[in-house]
Amino acid sequence: xxxxxxxxxxxxxxxxxxxxxxxxxxxxxxxxxxxxxxxxxxxxxxxxxxxxxxxxxxxxxxxxxxxxxxxxxxxxxxxxxxxxxxxxxxxxxxxxxxxxxxxxxxxxxxxxxxxxxxxxxxxxxxxxxxxxxxxxxxxxxxxxxxxxxxxxxxxxxxxx
Amino acid sequence: xxxxxxxxxxxxxxxxxxxxxxxxxxxxxxxxxxxxxxxxxxxxxxxxxxxxxxxxxxxxxxxxxxxxxxxxxxxxxxxxxxxxxxxxxxxxxxxxxxxxxxxxxxxxxxxxxxxxxxxxxxxxxxxxxxxxxxxxxxxxxxxxxxxxxxxxxxxxxxxxxxxxxxxxxxxxxxxxxxxxxxxxxxxxxxxxxxxxxxxxxxxxxxxxxxxxxxxxxxxxxxxxxxxxxxxxxxxxxxxxxxxxxxxxxxxxxxxxxxxxxxxxxxxxxxxxxx
Amino acid sequence: xxxxxxxxxxxxxxxxxxxxxxxxxxxxxxxxxxxxxxxxxxxxxxxxxxxxxxxxxxxxxxxxxxxxxxxxxxxxxxxxxxxxxxxxxxxxxxxxxxxxxxxxxxxxxxxxxxxxxxxxxxxxxxxxxxxxxxxxxxxxxxxxxxxxxxxxxxxxxxxxxxxxxxxxxxxxxxxxxxxxxxxxxxxxxxxxxxxxxxxxxxxxxxxxxxxxxxxxxxxxxxxxxxxxxxxxxxxxxxxxxxxxxxxxxxxxxxxxxxxxxxxxxxxxxxxxxxxxxxxxxxxxxxxxxxxxxxxxxxxxxxxxxxxxxxxxxxxxxxxxxxxxxxxxxxxxxxxxxxxxxxxxxxxxxxxxxxxxxxxxxxxxxxxxxxxxxxxxxxx
Numbered sequence: 001x002x003x004x005x006x007x008x009x010x011x012x013x014x015x016x017x018x019x020x021x022x023x024x025x026x027x028x029x030x031x032x033x034x035x036x037x038x039x040x041x042x043x044x045x046x047x048x049x050x051x052x053x054x055x056x057x058x059x060x061x062x063x064x065x066x067x068x069x070x071x072x073x074x075x076x077x078x079x080x081x082x083x084x085x086x087x088x089x090x091x092x093x094x095x096x097x098x099x100x101x102x103x104x105x106x107x108x109x110x111x112x113x114x115x116x117x118x119x120x121x122x123x124x125x126x127x128x129x130x131x132x133x134x135x136x137x138x139x140x141x142x143x144x145x146x147x148x149x150x151x152x153x154x155x156x157x158x159x160x
Numbered sequence: 161x162x163x164x165x166x167x168x169x170x171x172x173x174x175x176x177x178x179x180x181x182x183x184x185x186x187x188x189x190x191x192x193x194x195x196x197x198x199x200x201x202x203x204x205x206x207x208x209x210x211x212x213x214x215x216x217x218x219x220x221x222x223x224x225x226x227x228x229x230x231x232x233x234x235x236x237x238x239x240x241x242x243x244x245x246x247x248x249x250x251x252x253x254x255x256x257x258x259x260x261x262x263x264x265x266x267x268x269x270x271x272x273x274x275x276x277x278x279x280x281x282x283x284x285x286x287x288x289x290x291x292x293x294x295x296x297x298x299x300x301x302x303x304x305x306x307x308x309x310x311x312x313x314x315x316x317x318x319x320x321x322x323x324x325x326x327x328x329x330x331x332x333x334x335x336x337x338x339x340x341x342x343x344x345x346x347x348x349x350x351x352x353x354x355x356x357x358x359x360x361x362x363x364x365x366x367x368x369x370x371x372x373x374x375x376x377x378x379x380x381x382x383x384x385x386x387x388x389x390x391x392x393x394x395x396x397x398x399x400x401x402x403x404x405x406x407x408x409x410x411x412x413x414x415x416x417x418x419x420x421x422x423x424x425x426x427x428x429x430x431x432x433x434x
Numbered sequence: 435x436x437x438x439x440x441x442x443x444x445x446x447x448x449x450x451x452x453x454x455x456x457x458x459x460x461x462x463x464x465x466x467x468x469x470x471x472x473x474x475x476x477x478x479x480x481x482x483x484x485x486x487x488x489x490x491x492x493x494x495x496x497x498x499x500x501x502x503x504x505x506x507x508x509x510x511x512x513x514x515x516x517x518x519x520x521x522x523x524x525x526x527x528x529x530x531x532x533x534x535x536x537x538x539x540x541x542x543x544x545x546x547x548x549x550x551x552x553x554x555x556x557x558x559x560x561x562x563x564x565x566x567x568x569x570x571x572x573x574x575x576x577x578x579x580x581x582x583x584x585x586x587x588x589x590x591x592x593x594x595x596x597x598x599x600x601x602x603x604x605x606x607x608x609x610x611x612x613x614x615x616x617x618x619x620x621x622x623x624x625x626x627x628x629x630x631x632x633x634x635x636x637x638x639x640x641x642x643x644x645x646x647x648x649x650x651x652x653x654x655x656x657x658x659x660x661x662x663x664x665x666x667x668x669x670x671x672x673x674x675x676x677x678x679x680x681x682x683x684x685x686x687x688x689x690x691x692x693x694x695x696x697x698x699x700x701x702x703x704x705x706x707x708x709x710x711x712x713x714x715x716x717x718x719x720x721x722x723x724x725x726x727x728x729x730x731x732x733x734x735x736x737x738x739x740x741x742x743x744x745x746x747x748x749x750x751x752x753x754x755x756x757x758x759x760x761x762x763x764x765x766x767x768x769x770x771x772x773x774x775x776x777x778x779x780x781x782x783x784x785x786x787x788x789x790x791x792x793x794x795x796x797x798x799x800x801x802x803x804x805x806x807x808x809x810x811x812x813x
Contacts, residue, residue: 058340058342060337060343061343062337074336074337075334075335075336075337076334076335076336076337076339076343077334077343078343078344079331079341079342079343079344081342081352082352083352102337104340105340141348144347144373145344145345145347145348148345148347148369148370148373149333149334149344149345151369152306152333153275153276153366153367153369153370154275154276154277154304154305154306154310154333154366154367154370155276155306155367155754165578165579165580165581165584166578166579166580166581167542167543167545167581167738168543168545171731171732207731208723208725208729208730208731208732208733208734208736209723209724209725209726209729209734209736209737210723210725211721211723212721212723212738234754248731249731249732250731251732393753393754394751394753394758395750395751395752395753395758397719397720397721398719398721400576400577400578401572401576401577401578401780402572402573402576402578402580402717402719403718403719403720403721403740403743404717404718404719404743404745405718405720405743405750405751407745407768407772407776407780409771409776409779410688410775410776410779410780411779411780412780415576415577431691431692432764433758433759433760433761433763433764434691434758434759434764434768
């Protein structure tokens with residue numbers, strides 16, 4: 001029996017609860033990838049037609065910030081690891097990556113092809129709804145976390 | 161003749177100081193007499209002519225000759241305390257307040273969740289748990305700070321990480337590229353940490369906002385309200401339930417806290433300006 | 435949690451009063467005061483001062499506010515001449531006995547010496563006895579006692595006076611704190627003005643009180659004296675100027691932190707804190723540090739002081755750079771919910787004795803009984 005990526009998809013938190021029929025539909029949009037430490041999965045501004053299910057390792061979402069963030073001039077806004085998903089921009093115009101995705105520790109990921117997925121969703125709106133639900137939940141989570149970071153709750157000695 | 165009663169501090173010597181972060185210092189004090197405390201309790205530390213502030217004891221409760229306080233420099237009193245040198249003295253009254261209920265956690269998993277300067281009041285609980293390790297299932301430490309420079313007890317964090325009987329997850333709100341750890345918020349650590357929610361007790365300390373978000377994440381994970389404990393802060397002046405400043409609704413934080421079970425606190429946390 | 439028992443006029447508890455009620459002529463009041471002074475007490479009683487009846491050192495009955503009464507209403511206090519010679523014909527003024535037991539200012543470090551002479555308080559109303567009992571719980575009833583309060587309280591001699599008439603802002607009856615004094619005193623007096631003459635019905639509450647009464651020319655009380663006294667308290671009960679709604683205030687307030695009435699009262703409240711200054715049970719204090727040229731790491735000439743504080747100040751709830759209770763709304767709510775509600779959680783009783791001072795001395799005429807009624811009407 002040929003090895004498919006279905007077990008990898010099924011095992012990832014993001015697709016938990018997705019019907020087996022839907023999983024089978026989308027497995028052809030998936031590809032298994034390995035990224036060595038220091039490499040980039042994506043760069044700010046590049047076209048975004050994919051998203052990644054992180055299976056192992058650590059990915060840093062970074063933004064170039066001249067003058068800030070050490071001699072390399074980049075700040076890390078979030079790190080992602082096992083069970084996380086990187087990428088919404090494939091869903092939303094203008095389909096461009098908003099951050100750099102740099103590998104901190106070797107990343108094993110499943111790359112999902114956004115164009116392929118969108119086509120499947122057109123054919124099966126129910127699948128589309130399931131994916132939207134998951135991305136909405138993800139986005140809400142990210143928003144909450146971002147707001148918590150923004151609130152800068154820990155303060156700083158200089159802010160008296 | 162008037163008795164000094166609750167008012168008069170003892171003066172203890174500073175035996176050591178340690179700079180934990182740019183604005184955080186740990187003072188090691190030698191008690192003037194016999195002194196015992198429970199994890200979670202605090203002392204009032206006094207600098208004559210400047211003032212007195214409540215500071216949680218941050219060391220090991222089993223080490224009664226060596227009492228640690230980890231202090232953040234945010235005002236005139238804490239500034240003076242952070243500037244103390246070994247051999248100098250500080251006024252001490254205490255211990256006061258309620259303590260972490262380790263007994264409740266026994267038999268299950270213990271998750272200790274600290275945000276920023278919330279780690280010092282939890283460290284004695286962690287020491288106590290590690291000292292009776294067999295009483296617990298998994299013991300997990302989740303710790304978040306503003307930036308890597310603000311992380312406290314970094315040597316110990318490394319040592320704790322190396323243990324097989326303790327899971328340690330650390331995150332920061334923001335970092336420059338040199339940081340190889342997580343960047344993100346503590347509630348997200350809750351989502352990822354390995355513990356068995358129905359059999360877990362959580363101790364949480366940090367800024368109020370962080371504690372509320374963390375409780376939400378704990379609930380979402382399946383931890384029950386009656387096994388969550390928070391440490392609260394209010395303006396404290398007497399520490400003996402007489403000056404009225406530390407009121408939080410029906411509670412006097414110096415007497416009914418600082419450690420509270422979440423169920424009794426829940427409705428008060430939801431009311432603004434209480 | 436105890437509840438204050440319903441008050442019976444003139445009940446003497448078994449073993450407490452040793453001789454039963456007695457009567458002495460009003461003119462003989464100085465015999466009582468002399469007996470007190472002979473025992474080395476510093477005698478404090480009511481005097482007319484600054485247009486009000488305040489508490490101050492007194493030397494004799496001549497210092498008392500003979501023939502004066504007080505007309506009180508929300509935001510209004512006026513002294514008025516009576517058409518008789520009553521010595522205690524008023525209710526309560528802006529001061530309370532906390533002025534002596536918990537002075538507005540005290541030095542904590544270096545330890546301050548307690549006063550040389552113990553206090554004797556003359557003219558303590560039933561509501562004030564209840565207020566003293568409430569402050570006893572705060573300062574003496576917990577794990578830690580306050581040495582300043584203890585030193586002033588433990589020797590204090592209390593001569594209570596029953597009210598024959600209630601004031602315009604009084605509501606002690608509906609707070610179960612009066613108008614009859616039932617315990618907490620050494621001697622209790624009821625002033626009687628009718629036939630057969632201006633006299634006092636007196637009862638001892640302690641052995642010490644009985645001894646003192648024993649040095650006054652008294653005769654046993656007759657039925658007519660007792661019924662006159664009873665009529666006086668009935669009159670007091672009937673003339674209460676306000677009434678606190680009879681409800682579980684603890685529960686009502688706990689469930690109404692979001693009530694729109696708080697916005698309503700906030701629009702009127704100046705957060706001046708008068709209510710907390712005149713309230714006989716308010717106990718908040720702030721601690722202040724003073725340094726000198728010789729301040730050292732163990733003190734030297736450094737001092738710690740405490741002064742009355744008020745939950746209406748912006749600093750009261752200061753934490754991490756700002757107050758927890760910034761809005762006037764939240765500060766008024768704090769005061770009222772504490773006084774009538776969370777005081778039960780913290781100290782086991784209500785914090786309010788129905789003396790009405792907060793109503794009288796509020797420049798905005800805010801009436802705590804009215805605020806409760808408004809919340810209760812629409813919870």
